[in-house]
Each structure stands twice: as C-alpha cells, then as structure tokens.
Amino acid sequence: MIKIVVDCFGGDRSPQANVEGSVNALSKFQDLHLILTGDEKTIEECLSDKKYDKSRLEIVHAPEVVGVDEKPTDVIRLKKESSMIKGIKLLRTEDDIAGMVSVGSTGALVSAAMLRVGRLKGVIRPAFCPILPTMNGGIVGVCDSGANVDVSPLHLVQNAIMASLYLENVYDVKNPRVALLNIGTEEEKGDDLRKKAFQMLKETEGINFVGNMESRDLLTGKYDVVVCDGFSGNVLIKSTEGACLEMLKKLKKDIASRLINKIGALFMYKMFMQEKAFMDYQNYGGSVLLGTSKVVIKGHGSSKAIAIEKCIEQAYKMELSEMSEKIEKALEKYEDIIIE
Amino acid sequence: MIKIVVDCFGGDRSPQANVEGSVNALSKFQDLHLILTGDEKTIEECLSDKKYDKSRLEIVHAPEVVGVDEKPTDVIRLKKESSMIKGIKLLRTEDDIAGMVSVGSTGALVSAAMLRVGRLKGVIRPAFCPILPTMNGGIVGVCDSGANVDVSPLHLVQNAIMASLYLENVYDVKNPRVALLNIGTEEEKGDDLRKKAFQMLKETEGINFVGNMESRDLLTGKYDVVVCDGFSGNVLIKSTEGACLEMLKKLKKDIASRLINKIGALFMYKMFMQEKAFMDYQNYGGSVLLGTSKVVIKGHGSSKAIAIEKCIEQAYKMELSEMSEKIEKALEKYEDIIIE
Numbered sequence A, B: 001m002i003k004i005v006v007d008c009f010g011g012d013r014s015p016q017a018n019v020e021g022s023v024n025a026l027s028k029f030q031d032l033h034l035i036l037t038g039d040e041k042t043i044e045e046c047l048s049d050k051k052y053d054k055s056r057l058e059i060v061h062a063p064e065v066v067g068v069d070e071k072p073t074d075v076i077r078l079k080k081e082s083s084m085i086k087g088i089k090l091l092r093t094e095d096d097i098a099g100m101v102s103v104g105s106t107g108a109l110v111s112a113a114m115l116r117v118g119r120l121k122g123v124i125r126p127a128f129c130p131i132l133p134t135m136n137g138g139i140v141g142v143c144d145s146g147a148n149v150d151v152s153p154l155h156l157v158q159n160a161i162m163a164s165l166y167l168e169n170v171y172d173v174k175n176p177r178v179a180l181l182n183i184g185t186e187e188e189k190g191d192d193l194r195k196k197a198f199q200m201l202k203e204t205e206g207i208n209f210v211g212n213m214e215s216r217d218l219l220t221g222k223y224d225v226v227v228c229d230g231f232s233g234n235v236l237i238k239s240t241e242g243a244c245l246e247m248l249k250k251l252k253k254d255i256a257s258r259l260i261n262k263i264g265a266l267f268m269y270k271m272f273m274q275e276k277a278f279m280d281y282q283n284y285g286g287s288v289l290l291g292t293s294k295v296v297i298k299g300h301g302s303s304k305a306i307a308i309e310k311c312i313e314q315a316y317k318m319e320l321s322e323m324s325e326k327i328e329k330a331l332e333k334y335e336d337i338i339i340e
Helices: A016-028 A040-047 A072-078 A083-093 A106-117 A153-170 A192-203 A230-257 A259-267 A269-279 A305-320 A323-330 B016-028 B040-047 B072-078 B083-093 B106-117 B153-170 B192-203 B230-257 B259-267 B269-279 B305-320 B323-330
Strands: A002-007 A032-038 A057-061 A097-102 A127-129 A131-133 A139-143 A177-181 A208-213 A225-227 A287-290 A295-298 B002-007 B032-038 B057-061 B097-102 B127-129 B131-133 B139-143 B177-182 B208-214 B225-227 B287-290 B295-298
Touching: A002 A016, A002 A083, A002 A305, A016 A032, A016 A040, A016 A057, A016 A305, A032 A040, A032 A083, A032 A305, A040 A057, A057 A083, A072 A083, A072 A106, A083 A097, A083 A106, A097 A305, A106 A287, A106 A295, A127 A153, A127 A230, A139 A153, A139 A230, A153 A177, A153 A192, A153 A225, A153 A287, A153 A305, A153 A323, A177 A192, A177 A230, A192 A208, A230 A259, A230 A269, A230 B230, A230 B269, A259 A269, A259 B259, A259 B269, A269 B230, A269 B259, A287 A305, A295 A305, A305 A323, B002 B016, B002 B083, B002 B305, B016 B032, B016 B040, B016 B057, B016 B305, B032 B040, B032 B083, B032 B305, B040 B057, B057 B083, B072 B083, B072 B106, B083 B097, B083 B106, B097 B305, B106 B287, B106 B295, B127 B153, B127 B230, B139 B153, B139 B230, B153 B177, B153 B192, B153 B225, B153 B287, B153 B305, B153 B323, B177 B192, B177 B230, B192 B208, B230 B259, B230 B269, B259 B269, B287 B305, B295 B305, B305 B323
Parallel strands: A002 A032, A002 A097, A032 A057, A097 A295, A139 A225, A177 A208, A177 A225, B002 B032, B002 B097, B032 B057, B097 B295, B139 B225, B177 B208, B177 B225
Antiparallel strands: A127 A139, A127 A287, A131 A139, A287 A295, B127 B139, B127 B287, B131 B139, B287 B295
16 A cells, blocks of 8 residues: 555645545555545545545544745744644654655745655755656756756756666666756866866766757756756746746637637647647656655646645555665765765 | 948858848948958958948958857967957947947957956946847846856946846836845845845845846836846746747647648638747847956857847947946946955
8 A cells, every 4th residue: 555645725726625636646556555644524524525445544633725926934843733734743653654645835845854754875966756648748957957057967867867767767768868957068068067067967877968058948858957056046947937838828819819820820829729738737747855764746826636636646656666765776886975 | 420340150040140230230220430450351241232331341361260169268369360359459449439249259359348348347247138028028137148147246236236227228117126036035045145136136226126036027017127046037038938939849840740730820820920920039239348448249150140139239329329438337336346
C-alpha cells in the first residue's frame, strides 16, 4: 500500500477539487491509501456524495488554513493546526507515508519540507521540477523552477542528476537529454556559474548532457531536462506560460470581434478545444520538489480535480519507482560535501 | 542632418535587406544621411535598381564580413576591414555621425561598441533594450536582454533610468511604469540582487517604479519597462518569442491536418495574417544598446528590409530626442562611481 497525504486546503478550488481528485486517484490505483488533511466536517461534506473505498481513505482534522501571503517562518511556527503543517508533520513522523500533495503557499511548503521533512542523503538543496508539454507531443522537465535562487555549479549538477532520474523513472523517457539553460549554445557562453556548471556537467557520469540551450527551444522537443537556477527557471516557466496564455486570450478576443472569424472558429471548434487542453497545465500535474526525504508535490494554486489527481499520480509513481533510493544512490559521492 | 551608419553585412538577408531598408528610411526622413559599410561593388549592385537621394547616401568600402561564431576579441583585432568594425571606427572618429545599425554578431558588436565607442558619462555598463508588443496593443521594453550577465543592484537602477528615458522619448510613453523582474510580486521576493535593487529603485528619483513583476505578466501591458540582469532578461525575451513562435507553428500544423480546419481557417485568413504580423519581430526594429556614447542598434540576424528601416528609425529618433544628453544628465550623480 502506498500512503500519500493530500493537503485539502489552500487552493482556489479547495477543498472540493482536492477531495474529488483524491477520490478519482483512489479508484485508479488499488494499492493507494490517502490521508486527507483539513477541516474534518468540510471534507466529509465533500465526500458525502462520492463512492470510494473507505478503507483506503482517512481524514486527519486540521482546522486552520495557510494563506497565500503568509510568511513561511510564521506558518511553520504559528500554523501548526493548518492542513499543510499537519500534513508535513505526518510526513515527518509516520515512516509508512510516502509523500504529500499540496496546492497551498509555495514558500511555506518549501520551507516546511526543508525544515521538517529534510533532504535525502547527498542532496545539497531540493529543487522543483515542473513538467511542460512540448509542441511535438513530448514533455520537458525544468529543474529548478524556483526553490533556490542563490546557487553554485554543484547545485546545477545535482538538479541535472535528480531531474534525469525523474524523467526516466516517472515518465519513461529513455536516457533523457539534459541541457543547461544559457544565453547561447556555444560552450563559452554565459556567466561564471554557467561556465563552471558546463564543465562539471560534461564530466558528470550517468547523465546524457547535450550542452547549452537557449530558452526559445524549451517547447521544441529538443531537450528532456533543462537545468537552471531557480530564478531563471522561474522566469523561463512563467514567461512561457504567460506567452501561451496571452496569445490564446488574444486569439479569443480577435475571433469574437468579427462575425466571419466566429464562423471560421465554428469549423475549428474541435481543434481549438484540443489546443486549449494541450496548453492547460491542469493536465500535467504539479511540480515535484526533488531531493526531499519524502515526496513533496506542489500543485498549482488553481488546481482542479484533474490536476490534483495527476499530482497524486506523480507522488505515487515516485514512490513506486523508488526515486528516493535512486537519487541517494546517484548522489552518494556528494554525501560528505557541505555547502552553505 | 542626422548621420547614421548601416552595417550592410552579417545578416541572413544581407546585404539586400540592409540596402533596401536604408533606401526606404532615406525617403521617410528628409534630414537623414546614411553611410553604408560593406563591399562597395555588391552594395552598388543592390542600389542599382533603386531611386533615392544620392546626396544623402554614401558607401564606405569594407571587404570583410564578421561571421556569427567569431570570437569578439578576434573580430576587433583581426577583422578591421569588416563592415562592422569599419562602421564602429567611423562612429568613433567622426563626430557628426550619430549612430550605427548592425545585424551582425551580437557579441562582436557589443565588445566593439564598449571598447571602441565607449560609454556615456555616468554609465557603468550599457544594456540592451528590445521592445516587444503587448497583447493590448502597447509595447514593453526589457532592459537588459543580454549585454551584461554579471550585475550589481546599481546596474539595474541604471537600466531602469535609461530604459525609462528611452520609452518616454522614442516611443512617447508618458511616465513609463518600471517593474523589476522577479519570481514574485511581494517586496521581499528574490535573491540578494533583487532585494537590494528593489530598495534602490524605490528611492530612485525620476522613474515611476511600480514594484516587482512576474514574467507571466510581460505581455499583459501592465508594465512599460522591465528591469533585469542580462541573463534572466535574455531568458525572458527568448522564451516569450519561442513560446509564441512554437504555438503559431503548432496551430499551422493542426490546421493543415484536417480539411474542416482548413475551411475554418479560410474564413479567418485575414485575422491569422494580422496575428502573424502582430507577432513578427520584423515590425518592431532592433534592440538598442543604451548607454554607449553613440547610438548602437542591434537588429535581428534575419532582419528583412522593414526591420532594417525600423532600426534606422530607432537610431534617428534616439538622436532627434537627444537621448545621450538626457541619459548623461540623469546619470550625472553616478559619474564618480567606479564598479568592476
């Protein structure tokens, strides 16, 4: 049985979406056991009209909710009765719980995971690895997308190793092509961090490092793993999302502005719906925090039930493929290195 | 008379596009004088079928061409007879020449401009400021998009001041809203560089600093100037371009894949053409290098005649609005500061 905690509060569609996604995941995986944290009565109400295997779902009452703008340190100190911190506590104290899914405040979740759950052996700092669809039907993982903004070349090497294992084990990408995000493809490009990381990545065993990449190639399908610091990774992800979203919005507006466009759009209705689904992050789950001793998945704040279900699936597959053991093995040689 | 050098070689469509764009700019601005650098015979051939005011166009023969992958230091040292370096030399030696437009190697152009043309008084390091269209019909300037990758908070403050003046004077944007690119909008977000820059920007007089921005808001029209280091600025620009381009490509492919989509697209032909033009960087000129003592504009490597014409127009307007004097005046107080 794989046990996963679902923090049922803190998102725009919580707790309804969280509960519905949980129930759907339960019916998908027969050896999955879920622990829902949050206000017991509210969760029970959400469950009341649903059919599910009651022996594989439990509720842990947590009356408080973490707000988006709360200071992470305050959350950890003062919000002990919140659905997020109670979940983190379960992760810390119960050996048989594999991981946790939350759509609450990113800052609070990262801090709580780092401080209360801890890192796997050899990991200097955990890093986020969201998955994006590429335009040729594949996927690409970006690591790190915002967990650490001050990094050394070794952080980037570890991001490469962890993300490579993740794509290989959870998404069945064989021998993932790992690229270093840079401002040009030539070896000597970029700042000192990138130049040093490039040399180290070239010599890193067990990964398929293919060189520098420019951000305009993120969606082309040329690469499977993009390695970057948390700042530029965040810019990369959010500007890509932003550009796609704004373009779709503009198209929609322009279609609505003239009758002939509306007629044309009717013919293309199915196609537009497919484009929308393709672009919708709801279908790609959440962002896994690679390197913590238990699996931690951060879903989008506006996650619907389908996104929650995918997040749970990610956590489930992480555990099933023994990602933690594999990361520790791959990072064995870094166990004695102390940075920061 | 405003004199501008046009480097006629080094782009994918050079020299034809460069020459055609030059001729078009000449007919647009009656007090414009252009100096075309490059192989004289080839340029003359390109000019042979064109009508233009011969008294306002001269050719300076330069038999060599700078390749895209050549090392900037080698270019400056060894390619003295190239169209780019000869142009830079003219900029350096002829007082009455206001600026230069080039679509050649960015690295070589930046290095040559820094070393041979120099900086305006008070400027620590020049920075690129490309202009992008926003989805509500406006524009946004991103400064820096790749000239400096190792920066201090003061660089960011100077980028803000220079880009603000640029948008105000060349694009008539009143009191431009300046935002700091960050990984969240809250004041305390980001790395040390961003935190320090935020405080300094808040206290900088003469700019309209509106706080941090997330990259997903680049195209929404919420901001007029985005301030960033050259690394993340480069990621921002290129991932936005990449996402838009890849999306258009996907749409095109999906339309072609089914007859019903093709029929629909016929109705929407005009709209799609407008979207394409809207997205086409050819219509937005080049990226100005703010802070050099003479105007330097870097056009896209694949610039067509229209893009060259726009680049010349940018240089012309920079000179007309006395940008150099305005930047020096705004940065007066930094004259004695020495960094790096």
